[in-house]
Amino acid sequence: MSIKEKSSYCLSCKSKNCMKGCPLSNDITDAIKYVKEEEYEKAYNKFLETTVLSSICGRICPHTKQCQGSCIRGIKGDAVDIGSIESFVGDYGIQNDIKITNFEEYKKIDKKVAVIGSGPCGITCAATLKRLGVSKVTLLEKKNYLGGLLVHGIPEFRLPKDIVDSVYQKIITDLDIEVKLRIELGKDITIENLMKEYDSIFLAIGANTSSKMGIPGEELDGVYGGNELLEYKNFPDFKNKNVVVSGGGNVAMDTARTIKRLGADKVYVVYRRAEEQMPAEKIEIKEAKLEGIEFVFLNNIVKIIGKDKVEKIECIKTKLIENQGERPYPVNIEGSNYTIDTDYVVMAIGSKLDNDVLTEIKRNDWGKIQIDEKYRTNLNGVYAAGDLAGVKSTVAYASNSGKEAAKSIYEDLING
Ligand SMILES: Cc1cc2nc3c(=O)[nH]c(=O)nc-3n(C[C@H](O)[C@H](O)[C@H](O)COP(=O)(O)OP(=O)(O)OC[C@H]3O[C@@H](n4cnc5c(N)ncnc54)[C@H](O)[C@@H]3O)c2cc1C
Ligand code: SF4
Numbered sequence: 001m002s003i004k005e006k007s008s009y010c011l012s013c014k015s016k017n018c019m020k021g022c023p024l025s026n027d028i029t030d031a032i033k034y035v036k037e038e039e040y041e042k043a044y045n046k047f048l049e050t051t052v053l054s055s056i057c058g059r060i061c062p063h064t065k066q067c068q069g070s071c072i073r074g075i076k077g078d079a080v081d082i083g084s085i086e087s088f089v090g091d092y093g094i095q096n097d098i099k100i101t102n103f104e105e106y107k108k109i110d111k112k113v114a115v116i117g118s119g120p121c122g123i124t125c126a127a128t129l130k131r132l133g134v135s136k137v138t139l140l141e142k143k144n145y146l147g148g149l150l151v152h153g154i155p156e157f158r159l160p161k162d163i164v165d166s167v168y169q170k171i172i173t174d175l176d177i178e179v180k181l182r183i184e185l186g187k188d189i190t191i192e193n194l195m196k197e198y199d200s201i202f203l204a205i206g207a208n209t210s211s212k213m214g215i216p217g218e219e220l221d222g223v224y225g226g227n228e229l230l231e232y233k234n235f236p237d238f239k240n241k242n243v244v245v246s247g248g249g250n251v252a253m254d255t256a257r258t259i260k261r262l263g264a265d266k267v268y269v270v271y272r273r274a275e276e277q278m279p280a281e282k283i284e285i286k287e288a289k290l291e292g293i294e295f296v297f298l299n300n301i302v303k304i305i306g307k308d309k310v311e312k313i314e315c316i317k318t319k320l321i322e323n324q325g326e327r328p329y330p331v332n333i334e335g336s337n338y339t340i341d342t343d344y345v346v347m348a349i350g351s352k353l354d355n356d357v358l359t360e361i362k363r364n365d366w367g368k369i370q371i372d373e374k375y376r377t378n379l380n381g382v383y384a385a386g387d388l389a390g391v392k393s394t395v396a397y398a399s400n401s402g403k404e405a406a407k408s409i410y411e412d413l414i415n416g
Contacts, residue, residue: 001081003088007035010080013072018082021070023396024051024403028067028082035085044093047086048100052127053120053399055094055167056150058087060159061396062281094166100127100174108133111413114198115139116185119148120395121386121402122204123171128406130175134413137177138198142184146172148206149387150395152231155254157261186357191382200409203361203377203384204402207353207368213246217304218347226255226348239263242341244313246270246301247348248278253285255348256293268340270296272318272330296340300332304345312339353388366390374412375405383409 010032018028027046034043047054061067063083071079092098111134115126118141129137145151147164172179183189185205194201210225212218222236226245229235243264245256248271260267269288271278274297278285289295296315303314317336320328352367362378364370368390375383385401387393 003035003085004038006081006085007032009073010036011072012036015072017070017072018067018080022067023392023394023400024057025400026050026067026086028086031089032080032082032085035089040089040092041096041098043089044098047089048093050403051396051399052100052124052171053167053395054086054090055163056087056090056120056159057396057399058083058085058090059163060154062394064282066394066396090167091163094170097170100131100171102131102133106132106410107414108135109410109413110135111199112136112138112197113200113202113409113413114194115202115204116194117141117148117204117206117386117388118143118146118168118179119204119206119386119398120150121206121388121391121398122148122202123168123402124399125202125204125385125402125406125409126177127171127175128403129409130177132406132410134410137175138180139172139177140180140183140185140189142182142187142205144181146179146181149208153208153227153251153254155230155258157257158254191358191360191379195381199381199413201382202402202405202409203358203369203382203388204386204398205357205388207351207387207390209352209354210251210347211350211352212347213301213349215301215303217306217310220304220306220310221308222306222310222343223304223345223347226251226346227351229255229346230258235259235262236344238344240265241343242266242268243344243346244268244270244301244340244342245346245348247350248273249280249348249350250284251351252348253280253288255346257288257291259346260291260293266294267292268294268296268342270299270301270313270315272298272300273320273328274298277320277327298330300330301345302332302337305339310342310345312341313345314339351387351393364390374408375401376408376412381412 031043031046068079210227317333318330362370369384385405386398391401
């Protein structure tokens with residue numbers, strides 16, 4: 001279907017339910033109206049009111065759980081394909097170099113803010129601060145590239161890196177953001193030192209350490225964390241090997257599909273609930289199945305077995321118990337244990353913040369950075385958001401928290 005056909009399918013309804021489903025509150029209905037009229041520059045500017053990441057979010061947002069999940073068209077048939085319309089408009093803006101400009105109604109202020117971490121949260125915060133009128137914003141990043149999980153999490157086959165690059169280059173150039181690469185907070189710089197140079201500090205360093213299951217055998221050679229495998233790409237030789245991936249979300253899907261592409265013979269995804277409860281997008285599951293990934297639903301891994309290295313896993317079957325409107329929870333079926341032979345096991349059951357970083361800042365009960373409703377941490381002038389602060393972990397939610405945090409930082413700076 002062409003973009004014209006896709007946009008014509010939108011009913012331009014007044015209720016704008018899709019906007020309510022979008023974490024960034026994009027005014028999708030009005031943007032699509034412009035697309036229908038082939039006024040692409042106006043459509044791009046409409047998205048720019050709330051987001052600088054259209055080309056990225058349009059491609060990788062879990063649309064069925066966000067904007068498209070609230071589309072009225074979706075009640076009786078297919079929802080409007082908002083994602084591909086948004087990425088088309090975002091790409092148009094980049095290809096035609098439509099400038100990202102400042103928000104006009106805000107007063108310029110002569111202040112310096114440091115943003116640490118260049119994932120979707122950090123870049124959106126930096127962009128919003130500049131658009132609000134903060135004179136100097138510096139983006140500090142420990143890697144030698146920008147983008148965070150957009151580059152070293154989501155694989156190339158779902159989000160091409162040249163797209164991320166062109167989106168970032170445009171934001172940085174149009175808004176004159178200073179960038180410093182290969183600067184690691186905690187190693188090359190400290191919060192204390194930064195406070196001497198900057199008026200405020202915004203932390204957006206993510207939380208990309210794989211959680212563990214806490215089962216026997218997890219320390220064996222051949223057990224990996226999915227987040228680290230994708231980030232550092234220090235893959236063992238998966239060719240013709242059997243691999244078990246534990247989990248049911250984005251990381252599980254991306255790790256399983258990446259490992260299969262690296263030549264593994266069998267890749268099993270073991271998930272303790274049923275397919276309907278998997279947090280991964282339906283399209284991801286469908287594509288993984290087409291690529292030959294085998295799903296073992298309603299199963300829990302209880303032990304990893306091997307002498308020096310992984311040889312097999314012990315599984316137990318589970319059944320689901322109703323949970324008063326919440327997701328049903330799985331319980332093990334006693335005596336249903338069995339084993340699966342495998343060469344490697346990959347943990348992809350969730351991610352957390354490294355315990356050794358930001359020790360001077362208070363954490364919440366889930367081990368993430370504690371923030372108040374204005375994104376302030378317990379340190380005066382230090383703010384945090386995104387995965388690091390336990391914001392719902394999708395790109396649009398991380399980006400929105402960066403945007404909202406920027407507004408708080410700006411207000412606090414204005415009010416002295
Ligand atoms: C494999 C995978 C697939 C995903 N797929 C999707 C998807 O399809 N759709 C979706 O919406 N969401 C997806 N997500 C979730 C999404 O990527 C995250 O929620 C989002 O990237 C969080 O943004 P962030 O800016 O908070 O953190 P990050 O993207 O993690 O960025 C943190 C940045 O901080 C830098 N940094 C870390 N430590 C330091 C330090 N000490 N000093 C300086 N810099 C530092 C990092 O290098 C990085 O650039 C996926 C996540 C993973 C892991
Ligand atoms: S940012 Fe994501 S959720 Fe919001 S409109 Fe765009 S694709 Fe949909």
